[in-house]
Amino acid sequence: MFAAIGLVVLLAMVFGGFAFTGGDLAPVLHAIPHEMLIIGGAAVGAVLAGNSMKELKQLGGGLAKVFKGPRYKRQDFLDTIFLVSRLMKMLRTDGPVALEPHIEDPKNSTIFQEYPKLLKDDTLIHMIADTLRLVVVSSGTLDPMAVEDVMNNSLKTHHHDAVRPADMLQNLADALPALGIVAAVLGVVKTMGSIDKPPSILGGMIGSALVGTFLGVLLAYGIVAPFANRCRQVIEADAAIYEVVKQIIVASLQGHPLPLVIEAARSGITHSNQPAFAEVFDGMRGR
Numbered sequence: 001m002f003a004a005i006g007l008v009v010l011l012a013m014v015f016g017g018f019a020f021t022g023g024d025l026a027p028v029l030h031a032i033p034h035e036m037l038i039i040g041g042a043a044v045g046a047v048l049a050g051n052s053m054k055e056l057k058q059l060g061g062g063l064a065k066v067f068k069g070p071r072y073k074r075q076d077f078l079d080t081i082f083l084v085s086r087l088m089k090m091l092r093t094d095g096p097v098a099l100e101p102h103i104e105d106p107k108n109s110t111i112f113q114e115y116p117k118l119l120k121d122d123t124l125i126h127m128i129a130d131t132l133r134l135v136v137v138s139s140g141t142l143d144p145m146a147v148e149d150v151m152n153n154s155l156k157t158h159h160h161d162a163v164r165p166a167d168m169l170q171n172l173a174d175a176l177p178a179l180g181i182v183a184a185v186l187g188v189v190k191t192m193g194s195i196d197k198p199p200s201i202l203g204g205m206i207g208s209a210l211v212g213t214f215l216g217v218l219l220a221y222g223i224v225a226p227f228a229n230r231c232r233q234v235i236e237a238d239a240a241i242y243e244v245v246k247q248i249i250v251a252s253l254q255g256h257p258l259p260l261v262i263e264a265a266r267s268g269i270t271h272s273n274q275p276a277f278a279e280v281f282d283g284m285r286g287r
Contacts, residue, residue, distance in 0.1 A: 003066050003230060010222050031208035035215050038183040043172060046179075055164060062165020062231045070237040074273045078280065079115045080244050081265045084128060085284050086111055088252040096136040103129040103136070123158055127151070127245055135253070144253040151246045158242065162235050169228035173220045180216015184209045243268040258284065 019025050047059070065071075090111075091099045102109040106125050118124055131151060135142055187209025191202060244265050251264040262280050269275075 027207050031211040035183050035212040039179045042179045058165045059168050065234040066227050066230045070234050072241050077269050077273050078275045083115050084248040103132045148250045166228050166232035173225035176220035177216045180213045183212030
């Protein structure tokens with residue numbers, strides 16, 4: 001929502017401000033399609049040359065995140081706390097044998113099925129199931145700190161892969177000013193080939209060439225770089241839900257009382273999505 005509003009404000013201020021101060025938009029608008037063909041085409045070619053199909057799909061998903069915003073809301077964090085806490089309670093009270101069917105086949109688990117949105121996140125489900133499977137097969141002899149190290153490594157690997165679209169957008173933003181210069185140089189070369197033309201024509205050709213530099217800078221710092229920043233923000237906001245999983249599992253394995261487990265889970269959630277302590281505690285007592 002804000003990304004679309006920002007684009008409208010950006011274009012209105014740049015082009016509206018230029019027209020308001022007496023600038024003639026006609027030559028600029030005339031040159032934009034030709035310059036965009038060069039700059040945009042070169043940018044697309046560079047992205048295709050430097051990435052595989054997997055990264056290109058991730059880039060498309062990253063652009064979608066810019067406009068959709070974070071995937072997880074307050075209720076999803078609350079559901080995650082309930083889900084993992086129930087599994088840890090089952091492990092503690094009923095034993096590994098009772099827990100094993102749920103972590104071996106989460107999609108057919110009656111517990112997991114109560115949280116359909118979370119069940120769609122393969123990374124989240126694998127993190128929960130794989131970690132608890134490790135606890136089950138070890139017969140409860142695992143050091144909680146060792147479990148935390150394993151989960152930290154998993155989170156690091158996931159984050160490195162998840163943040164790739166933001167890095168790709170930032171790399172593109174860094175390249176666009178240079179591509180704008182390429183378009184401008186080609187325009188100057190074209191102008192030099194028509195040096196015998198009247199000054200009025202040469203002025204228009206030089207102005208068209210300069211539009212290339214303008215577009216490269218505008219696209220880089222006005223659109224693509226902000227998109228990269230927003231994409232990174234959304235990815236990091238959604239990643240907080242994995243930290244909730246880690247905190248609950250580790251705190252439970254360390255034998256901490258329920259209130260401390262709740263606070264460990266809540267501590268990594270931003271205030272906008274952070275459920276109240278009483279809300280979590282009451283919800284867990286009823287499960």
